Amino acid sequence: MRALIIDDSRAMRSILRRIVSGLSFETAEAGHGQEALDQMEAGLDPDLCLIDWNMPVMDGYTFVTRVRANPAWRNVTLMMVTTESEQGQIVRALAAGAHEYVIKPFTPDAIVEKLQLLGLVDKGVLA
Amino acid sequence: MRLGVTMAPASFQQIAALVLRETSIIYEPRKEYLVEARLHPLAVQAGCSSVDQYVALVGVDAQERRKAIDALTINETSWFRDNAPYQAFTETMLPALMASRTERRHISIWSAACSSGQEAYSIAMLLDQHLPAGWTADILATDVSTAMLARVEAGRYSQVEMNRGLPATSLVKYFTRAGSEWQVVPALRDMVRTRHLNLAESYIGIGTFDLVLLRNVLIYFDQPTRHDILRRIHPHVAGDGYLLLGSSETTLDMPADLTALWDREQLGRVQAHRPAGATNRPVHGLSATASPISAALTGA
Numbered sequence: 001m002r003a004l005i006i007d008d009s010r011a012m013r014s015i016l017r018r019i020v021s022g023l024s025f026e027t028a029e030a031g032h033g034q035e036a037l038d039q040m041e042a043g044l045d046p047d048l049c050l051i052d053w054n055m056p057v058m059d060g061y062t063f064v065t066r067v068r069a070n071p072a073w074r075n076v077t078l079m080m081v082t083t084e085s086e087q088g089q090i091v092r093a094l095a096a097g098a099h100e101y102v103i104k105p106f107t108p109d110a111i112v113e114k115l116q117l118l119g120l121v122d123k124g125v126l127a
Numbered sequence: 128m129r130l131g132v133t134m135a136p137a138s139f140q141q142i143a144a145l146v147l148r149e150t151s152i153i154y155e156p157r158k159e160y161l162v163e164a165r166l167h168p169l170a171v172q173a174g175c176s177s178v179d180q181y182v183a184l185v186g187v188d189a190q191e192r193r194k195a196i197d198a199l200t201i202n203e204t205s206w207f208r209d210n211a212p213y214q215a216f217t218e219t220m221l222p223a224l225m226a227s228r229t230e231r232r233h234i235s236i237w238s239a240a241c242s243s244g245q246e247a248y249s250i251a252m253l254l255d256q257h258l259p260a261g262w263t264a265d266i267l268a269t270d271v272s273t274a275m276l277a278r279v280e281a282g283r284y285s286q287v288e289m290n291r292g293l294p295a296t297s298l299v300k301y302f303t304r305a306g307s308e309w310q311v312v313p314a315l316r317d318m319v320r321t322r323h324l325n326l327a328e329s330y331i332g333i334g335t336f337d338l339v340l341l342r343n344v345l346i347y348f349d350q351p352t353r354h355d356i357l358r359r360i361h362p363h364v365a366g367d368g369y370l371l372l373g374s375s376e377t378t379l380d381m382p383a384d385l386t387a388l389w390d391r392e393q394l395g396r397v398q399a400h401r402p403a404g405a406t407n408r409p410v411h412g413l414s415a416t417a418s419p420i421s422a423a424l425t426g427a
Contacts, residue, residue, distance in 0.1 A: 009167075009171070011133055011163075011167055011177075011178075012167060014133075015160070015163065015164045015167060018160060019164075083168060083171065083172065085286060085304070086304065087299055087303065087304050090295055090298065090299050091299050094295055094296065094299070098295075100294070100295050101295035101298070102290050103286050103289065103290060104168035104171075105164075105165055105166075105167070105168035105169060105198055105286065105287055106164075106168075106287065106290045107161075107164070107165060107287060107290070107291070108161065108164055109205070109291065110287070110290035110291050110292075113205060113290075113291060113292040114290070114292075116210070116292075117292070117294055
């Protein structure tokens with residue numbers, strides 16, 4: 001399994017990388033949505049994208065709509081990980097095709113539990 | 128080498144000392160990554176360029192100090208904790224209970240040792256999704272802590288708590304934003320009532336329930352008290368009802384009088400206790416139906 005971590009904060013990418021690496025994901029990183037799209041168009045084939053909302057060049061919401069517009073990427077699981085916490089924003093992201101939504105701040109367990117909900121991590125991980 | 132951790136050792140020591148002083152929770156060395164993960168978003172929100180800078184701010188700003196302590200002392204309870212009991216509830220227990228309650232059309236549940244209420248409200252969400260129109264339900268949430276009961280009654284949860292195991296679709300359906308917190312919707316809140324109760328003391332007047340959730344609490348009592356609780360809780364479980372213990376508690380040794388009182392029944396990955404001789408058996412295949420609450424929430 002491969003996770004693409006998309007966040008303009010290097011520290012946040014590092015935190016997320018440690019969490020998903022601990023769940024046996026290979027990881028790749030991008031500093032904004034366009035960089036992530038470029039990597040995917042170049043052949044990176046992630047099973048999971050962890051996506052910040054507010055980033056330069058291309059924000060996370062736009063990235064979600066672009067991924068969902070391409071049938072070749074229909075199996076990619078998209079999870080927002082963002083400080084955007086307005087209810088309308090969450091609804092908007094889900095309607096655009098995000099599967100799950102984590103609001104910063106979060107604990108490492110929160111990421112694991114969401115990935116369990118999505119069926120990407122075995123239920124026994126936290127047992 | 129502290130792989131990937133950018134926080135200075137002095138900052139970690141300062142924040143660990145603060146949390147210890149204020150809450151008695153110990154953050155040991157090698158937990159730097161956890162502290163950093165929890166403080167980084169607060170640092171960003173406060174406009175700090177690093178967690179170290181934020182820790183310095185925490186030292187002089189009481190409001191940020193409270194936020195940092197909250198982020199570092201999170202109640203570990205999550206929504207739909209362990210998942211399997213909730214799956215067993217919707218797939219097996221609820222259909223069986225409904226099949227034998229077609230006249231009364233009411234389901235009653237007791238969340239014993241409810242803590243901050245995630246278990247009670249998780250069950251409430253499932254009842255809302257799976258009970259057909261015309262059915263009602265009530266959930267009694269009890270705890271020894273009045274502070275916890277006040278939290279259940281308020282039905283308000285922090286951002287960090289909301290992330291723990293709650294599907295985003297349920298978040299937007301069953302909660303509304305209330306400042307920096309989330310408020311459970313009235314329809315769900317009204318399903319849950321609270322009562323102060325020490326499990327080691329009398330249950331007189333508590334009632335009888337179709338399902339009693341007594342999960343991850345017996346481990347805090349000594350063996351005689353555990354047995355006493357299992358003995359005294361028996362009359363409060365309906366004859367065809369269920370008692371669910373925590374996954375590590377189902378194998379607790381029971382004396383002969385208790386094994387005579389309780390049958391064990393395997394429901395998928397969950398082992399339930401049932402009053403001995405309970406006759407109804409699983410009815411599989413309950414489908415989600417739109418209840419009046421669902422209809423109200425979705426505007427249908």
